Amino acid sequence: MPMASPPAPFQPLAPEAAWRRQLWLFPAALALAFCALVVAWVHGIDTNERNAFRRLLEADAASVEAQLLARLDAERASLREIAAQLPAAGAAGDTALQALPPVRAGLDRLWNRLVWLDASHQVVGRAARTPSRAATAGGDLQIRARGLAQHLQAPVPGGGQLLARYEITDLLGSTDLVWLNQRYEVSFLSALGEVIATTASFARPPGGMAHERALAASPELRVVLRPFAQPPAWWRSPHTLALLAGLLMLGTAGSLLLRRQMRQVARAMAEAHREAAWRQAMEDSALVGLRARDLQGRILYVNRTLCDMVGWQAGELVGLAPPLPFWPPDAVDAMLARNLDTLAGGAPRTGYETHWLHRDGHGIDVMIFESPLLDPQGRHVGWMGSIVDISVRKQLEEREQRHGELLAQHARLHDLGLLASELAHELNQPLSAVMGYGAGLAKAMRSQPSPDPVLMDAAEQVHRHARKAGDIVNWIRRQAQRGEPQRQAEDLGALVEAVCALRSRSLERRGIRLDKQVPPQLPAVPLDRIGIEQVLTNLLRNASDALSARTGPRLIRVRAGASDTEVWVEVHDNGPGLGGRTLDELAAPFRTTKQAGASLGLGLGICRSIVEAHGGLLEASDPPEGGACLRLRLPRLALPDLPTPTAHEVLP
Structure with a gap:
């Protein structure tokens, strides 16, 4: 069977805090905060994408540099092979040097002039590219300026060296940049910023960030990559802006609906609060203590009068099960037995008396009346107790009883005093006679020629104890007569x-x-x-x-x-x-x-x-x-x- 749950005690309605009156703005603030989180999240993703794209630019520029270096390394290797063959090939002289197949191949690839110097730096032979074999730019690379040249050299066995001259534009034109031209506008600049070669075209202009890198293949050469496309900024995405606008609109609508609901709830709470105030005022004004318990004896409700009666707060009593803190420790067993009898319906309708202890330790006598506690459906869910403090009445009864006992004691003491005085008076003469006879007996025995020592001692003891008894009797008479x-x-x-x-x-x-x-x-x-x-x-x-x-x-x-x-x-x-x-x-x-x-x-x-x-x-x-x-x-x-x-x- 469900446990009854009486309403909580009435508490005065405190003024509502200003921040609580603005709680209806919570949905809008929540939507705004969510949008801020989305913006921060999208901005973080956009930043990561831009950083990744920048790293891709750097990697592609490094790839161009690596490709050029690889091409130069290959040309150096070819030049070293030719230098190693010159003494044995007998290629002294321009014609002989020009006729060598590796020389012609190098002139066709990149070189525009080849010079063989001996150990004293005297020219042994020359070879040059004919205009008909001049290298041309490959792909979409447009040559804007010529004249920048670099040299390759290789040692000749026996002394001397072989020099190969090439133009930077020829190196760039012979490099495969088709894969790079599809994604970037590629430009090569001199140390002065002059464009040497580029893939720029009015038909396809670049956009976004650019990356510039100095090439190790030529200290005077830099490559610039401008991408044709890059990740768009998040704030330029219509989908993202539409999502944020929708969230803000939903949050605003939720705030308005919540404000309306809060006003309705506030009106209902004010009505309930007034009703609870009336109910609590009636309960607190009662001169008897009220206590509601469930079927297991657990306290569900107490009023203020009962709290003042036992010295415990309502919050400390509600929820407690027997034994209760105001039960006397020496009567817990009897209290538990009576509690079980009450829960079983055995409490007398005329009430019963019991003894409790206040929190400060003084005892209180109470009269308890128990009645069934019914829920709105009429089911028995507990017991309702009315407790009356009868301590004053009990004290008056005990005082009256003690007063009667005290009067009886005084009467007995008065009679005892009279009896003691009369006894002292009546015993005085017999004791005087015993003392006289004892003294005379002792004196007569001492006058005998040979008195018996035992009889003498007995006579003296009779005289001494009789005198002592007389002293005690006289003392009692003085006490009874209030003597000095x-x-x-x-x-x-x-x-x-x-x-x-x-x-x-x-x-x-x-x-x-x-x-x-x-x-x-x-x-x-x-x-x-x-x-x-x-x-x-x-x-x-x-x-x-x-x-x-x-x-x-x-x-x-x-x-x-x-x-x-x-x-x-x-x-x-x-x-x-x-x-x-x-x-x-x-x-x-x-x-x-x-x-x-x-x-x-x-x-x-x-x-x-x-x-x-x-x-x-x-x-x-x-x-x-x-x-x-x-x-x-x-x-x-x-x-x-x-x-x-x-x-x-x-x-x-």
Whole structure:
């Protein structure tokens, strides 16, 4: 089944950039750019053709030069053969030299005079071409000027040399240039620029570029080639100009049509934009969060209220599938199970409550109402959720509940204070009687001639403990009656030793080893001895209770020490530890980690209040080696007397 795709959230229409309003010119600009590319391409081809044609001119001129050089090389070879035969042929004298067949052949080909010189440059013989055998120009070559001559020479065996004179025009006339005359007008120029020979004709004038080249066959001779035809320039081609004009016309027509279409689209977009603005205004003004999801639970749409509710932007939420970022990490499994039930259609129509997390970490309570999401064809394509933030209502409910609990705690504390005061009053007289009987018993036994030491010690212990119990009862009465504290300088180390000695037998019976590390002399601290004694006793009792379930070795380590500003006592057990709980949680009234009925949950709170009334601190931590560690810190300097908290003050 296709996934629903709700319209995108409305965005304010920004002013259209000037360059966007000119986009209708794009087809014309594209056609113009294409024409420019065509022109550049054709121009490149034309340039390549012209360069190729120029290279052909250079190659043809070099071919003319090579042909002339080859002809001269052949004449030199023939002249060397004749020179080699002269001594043996006995051709001394003009007649004998003239009669030699190779001489006559050379005069018929090119030479117009032949001279044989001996070693002293004296003429041995001459031969000359007769006018009837004068060389004529071949092909279409027209001789314009005569008289330019060159010489060929060859050494004669035994000394001397053979000289052959020829005219440049005869060399040109005897060279085969028919293949060249079909493509070029060929002209030979002297060093002064005078035309010696040419194939120029009024019937066939040349056109285009010309190429001039100096000939190595004669330093005073240059050849000029003018082609009769060459590649035409591209801008002279009517086909090319028609193609470019057609492209420009098509581009212009496309631009005009695009401009018309853009105006129609702009009007339609303005209408759609107004409709989207109305729809978005209504969605954003809703006081409930809106969320659309597909059948797989993927978010398709959220409104602004929901984004503000969870602290995430719409772009960050749309497209996400469960688990979602605002789900509490410790409730992901339960959330996934509820999500599957909702996607299966099991969400109650009356809605359900759940707990989410804002992006900044604070929790929010929401009420979610789910309903099917249908497409225009009526097909079920997802779920539409309405989310109401009920955090304020939940906070008010929790505050009211906490207020009721607080009133109940105050009532219990009030009753407990009254009970403590009454118990202290009722116990005072029996304890006084026990103290009197104990003292009298001890005095009577001491008056005996040989008193039993065991009975004497027991009587003294009864008297001492009864007196201690009386001190504690009196201390409780002072706390209940808000009497003035009785502080005096005390040795905290000695007090620790006394409390440990008092609890040592009880700890031994429970299999707990007590390890004391108390310096012999600690600085005196102004304190209420009974109060601090009760604090230390309670800390040892709590440590002992924490080790009750331990099967291995049980250890309580008591350490004391002092710094420049304070004296401290530390009680460390190897039990299960605090479990991540803070001192505020442990000292809360009527809250205990012990079994039901084993404790009222007041001891640690009272201890904390007594220590703070002395200007000190009570700290709790989980040491790296395990167990729990509670530290009592009291200032060394004498502080102004502070009212010792009563039973009502020590418990909030």
